[in-house]
Amino acid sequence: MSTKQENIDVSVWRGDPHSGNYENFKVPAHESQTILDVVSWIQQNQDATLSYRYACRVGMCGSCAMMVNGIPRWTCRTHVKKVLKGKKLEVAPLRNLPVIKDLVTDMDTFFDKWISAEGLHHPSKTRLDPIEEIEPKSLGRVEINAGIECINCSICYAACDTVTNNSDYLGPAALQRAWTVYNDVKDADKQTVLNAVSGDGGCLNCHSQGSCSVHCPNDLNPMNAIAGLKRATATSFFNRKG
Amino acid sequence: MIRPHRKHSLWLAYILHRISGFGLAVFLPFHFYLLSLVLTEPDRLDGFLSWTDTPIVKFAEFGLVFLLAVHFFGGLRLMALEFLPWSISQKTLVALAIASAFLIATIFFLQVI
Ligand code: HEM
Ligand code: SF4
Ligand code: SF4
Ligand code: FES
Numbered sequence: 001m002s003t004k005q006e007n008i009d010v011s012v013w014r015g016d017p018h019s020g021n022y023e024n025f026k027v028p029a030h031e032s033q034t035i036l037d038v039v040s041w042i043q044q045n046q047d048a049t050l051s052y053r054y055a056c057r058v059g060m061c062g063s064c065a066m067m068v069n070g071i072p073r074w075t076c077r078t079h080v081k082k083v084l085k086g087k088k089l090e091v092a093p094l095r096n097l098p099v100i101k102d103l104v105t106d107m108d109t110f111f112d113k114w115i116s117a118e119g120l121h122h123p124s125k126t127r128l129d130p131i132e133e134i135e136p137k138s139l140g141r142v143e144i145n146a147g148i149e150c151i152n153c154s155i156c157y158a159a160c161d162t163v164t165n166n167s168d169y170l171g172p173a174a175l176q177r178a179w180t181v182y183n184d185v186k187d188a189d190k191q192t193v194l195n196a197v198s199g200d201g202g203c204l205n206c207h208s209q210g211s212c213s214v215h216c217p218n219d220l221n222p223m224n225a226i227a228g229l230k231r232a233t234a235t236s237f238f239n240r241k242g
Numbered sequence: 243m244i245r246p247h248r249k250h251s252l253w254l255a256y257i258l259h260r261i262s263g264f265g266l267a268v269f270l271p272f273h274f275y276l277l278s279l280v281l282t283e284p285d286r287l288d289g290f291l292s293w294t295d296t297p298i299v300k301f302a303e304f305g306l307v308f309l310l311a312v313h314f315f316g317g318l319r320l321m322a323l324e325f326l327p328w329s330i331s332q333k334t335l336v337a338l339a340i341a342s343a344f345l346i347a348t349i350f351f352l353q354v355i
Contacts, residue, residue: 070246210252
């Protein structure tokens with residue numbers, strides 16, 4: 001145990017949908033401390049009115065994402081040591097989403113875009129039909145595997161500059177979801193998915209900057225999924241006449 | 243300063259592609275105009291061509307070839323990344339694209355001086 005308590009200088013964004021600014025706090029440093037620990041400590045010991053969001057604390061629910069020193073991260077699984085700059089931390093609400101209060105963003109548009117991208121199951125059978133067998137090593141299933149571990153944290157959405165520049169862009173997570181549906185042999189309406197993802201806000205907006213894949217905490221690769229949708233869109237375009 | 247969430251090689255490749263594409267777009271009208279001088283005013287074209295022999299213009303030409311090479315290989319990289327389904331090796335492609343662009347531009351540079 002060290003005799004002298006070390007502090008971290010934490011600058012936290014405070015505000016409402018219209019305005020706000022950074023407020024500084026000194027937080028005692030500990031071994032194995034996460035960003036979420038730091039934010040919780042401030043809320044419990046310094047300012048009970050600080051608003052933030054979390055639930056599982058183990059990287060499963062996707063609710064705790066924030067901008068940490070300018071990079072979108074899951075705060076419950078981000079160790080302070082990994083991201084500390086000097087002894088400073090800057091914590092802000094996720095980029096590309098409207099702020100409700102302090103560190104809490106309104107994720108409605110993010111989830112609505114999953115629906116707009118047709119990231120939905122379109123059933124092909126009734127309960128009376130036998131269950132379709134899926135070969136685990138089949139190409140489609142392998143593509144799906146790469147995408148279904150998404151926890152809806154919106155980190156990729158916050159990292160994407162195309163979302164920043166075009167508010168209609170469906171974004172990496174929704175498009176990746178659509179790609180898994182498109183590859184599902186149990187899905188009956190692939191043309192609807194394709195129409196949804198190849199329209200105005202669709203996959204062709206993506207410039208393959210890859211910030212989504214670099215920052216996804218689950219090491220998913222939405223950029224890759226979007227490339228798949230681009231190929232499917234191109235193929236269907238050239239096949240239209242035939 | 244580059245914002246923190248953009249500090250990775252794929253974003254670097256993207257911005258190089260955009261800047262080089264923009265640079266080429268700015269250059270091309272001048273290029274076409276000069277080529278048109280062959281038909282309209284051959285004497286002025288000759289005068290201009292002798293001006294292009296000066297080292298500073300040679301250096302600018304190096305820049306242009308560099309832009310084209312960056313954009314060309316960057317474009318090939320993008321098309322490979324998006325149209326070939328084996329894109330785990332994307333980062334290697336980024337490195338390869340930049341390296342090849344640099345190589346070609348340097349060879350050109352050494353030939354003109
Ligand atoms: C040499 C062959 C070329 C190839 C293979 C190529 C390839 C590409 C590709 C794939 C893109 C899309 C990038 C993206 O989605 O972000 C692009 C963008 C662009 N290209 Fe080219 N290009 C070539 C030549 C040129 C030339 C000669 C010009 C100049 C007129 C040019 C100007 C641009 C511009 C301004 C963009 C937009 C940049 C962006 O979207 O980031 N390109 N190019
Ligand atoms: S793809 Fe990754 S970063 Fe995007 S929402 Fe899903 S888990 Fe989060
Ligand atoms: S690869 Fe596409 S979806 Fe991902 S961050 Fe870049 S522009 Fe956005
Ligand atoms: S609190 Fe659930 S992912 Fe961080």
